[in-house]
Amino acid sequence: MTTSSFAPPAERLEQVRAFMNERVLPNEHILDQENDESDALVAKLRDEVRELGLWAPHVPPEAGGTGTGFLDYAYLNEQIGLTVWGQLIFGCQAPDAGNAEILHMFGTEEQKERWLFPLVAGQIRSFFSMTEPEVPGSDPTTLRTRAVRDGDDWVIDGHKWFSSGAEGAAFGIVMAVTDPDAAPHARATQIIVPADTPGVDVVRAVPTMGHRGRGWSTHCEVRYTNVRVPVTNTLGAEGTGFLIAQKRLGPGRIHHVMRWLAQMQRAFDLMCRYSLEREAFGEPLAKKQTVQNWIADSYVEIQACRLMTLDAAHKIDAGDEARVEVSAIKFFAAKVMNDVIDRAIQVHGAKGLTDETPLAHMAMMARGGRIYDGPDEVHRQVVAKRILRTFADGDGWHFQ
Secondary structure: OOHHHHOOOHHHHHHHHHHHHHHHHHHHHHHOOOOHHHHHHHHHHHHHHHHHOOOOOOOOHHHOOOOOOHHHHHHHHHHHOOOOHHHHHOOOOOOHHHHHHHHHHHOOHHHHHHHHHHHHOOOOOEEEEOOOOOOOOOOHHHOOOEEEEEOOEEEEEEEEEEEEOOOOOOEEEEEEEOOOOOOHHHOEEEEEEEOOOOOEEEEEEOOEOOEOOOHHHOEEEEEEEEEEEEHHHEEOOOOOHHHHHHHHHHHHHHHHHHHHHHHHHHHHHHHHHHHHHOEEOOEEHHHOHHHHHHHHHHHHHHHHHHHHHHHHHHHHHOOOOOHHHHHHHHHHHHHHHHHHHHHHHHHHHHHHHOOOOOHHHHHHHHHHHHOOOOOHHHHHHHHHHHHHHHHHOOOOOOOO
16 A cells, blocks of 8 residues: 555545635534524535535436545545534435435436436435334344335335434335345345335434434434335345445445544544643643643544545445445444544533533534444454454455
8 A cells, every 4th residue: 555545635625625614614503503594504505515516525427426436535524524514515414325325336227317316416315214113223134124015016014213314305215124034134125215105104303312403414213104115116136135235334334434533633623722722720731641641542543543444445446345444443433533522522621511612512423423334342243253254264364
């Protein structure tokens, strides 16, 4: 790996940095309100991003975006991810980004025309409906939602929650069991379901960490009762739901980590600046050994996360699924993000718990990172199992 292999997209990166600093971050207090005023501001800022040619950097031009690969996207996200609203303003927000990727990879031409292109263009939103309250989200082979074939239709019945962004979305991609007698990982199929289909009931937005959300930022409970959609809404082949889910979740996980890098760096910046400004017991907090240790540890951990993420992105661009690398950064970066934000809050004292800084909101959002798209424990298990398998096969793990 040469240094040039990790070269950032300098011109686009500077454009994104300038836009975030000049147009997004100064308006964060309005965006955080999640009301009509903030919705109008998001729409205005999105138009400005389109005019700059920076829209939808997660997918390539043939899918309607401006993407040039995972590595470039990683660098851009170190700016876009400085606030949770960045991804929405640049048109690369979860869960729409992941849904766009699998529609691009597995969708029919008709599905792309009806759902993919309007989704990438920001004309509609979507949700991904897999997690169920009655079974563990970490083991999707236990899903209970059923889709039964009836002529040329699927009839779907089930109960989902944490269908993020379902409030106000145009459609969802629903993971349902279509063959309960098949092998565990061949039982489910992904089906596109328009949100206005009779029997689709967005029951409520489930508050998380005290935050209900609005529209895109909600995490919803959804019931499907005798929901009938044409078989032509099947995404990919019948029984490939788990395969497609992995194709979606792998990139989705590294997308999250890319944005977390920005959150870590923002918290780090706030911690360092405040430690130099705030005095206690006759000297700046920056003179305290504990604070110095926090700064040193945070620097090392953030830089390790950055290099691990860039390495994974580089491998994905080269055609490698990088499953070990993605799982490793998913649990490692989630912990680092939470730790760095917590240290920054501690340096700020009581102020860190208020809305006087973005840290309290960042902490609220960060905690979910250790759970969604696979909890830390599952990703640790994935890493260990894959490494041990190379030793069992008589070769061993080769660091690259």
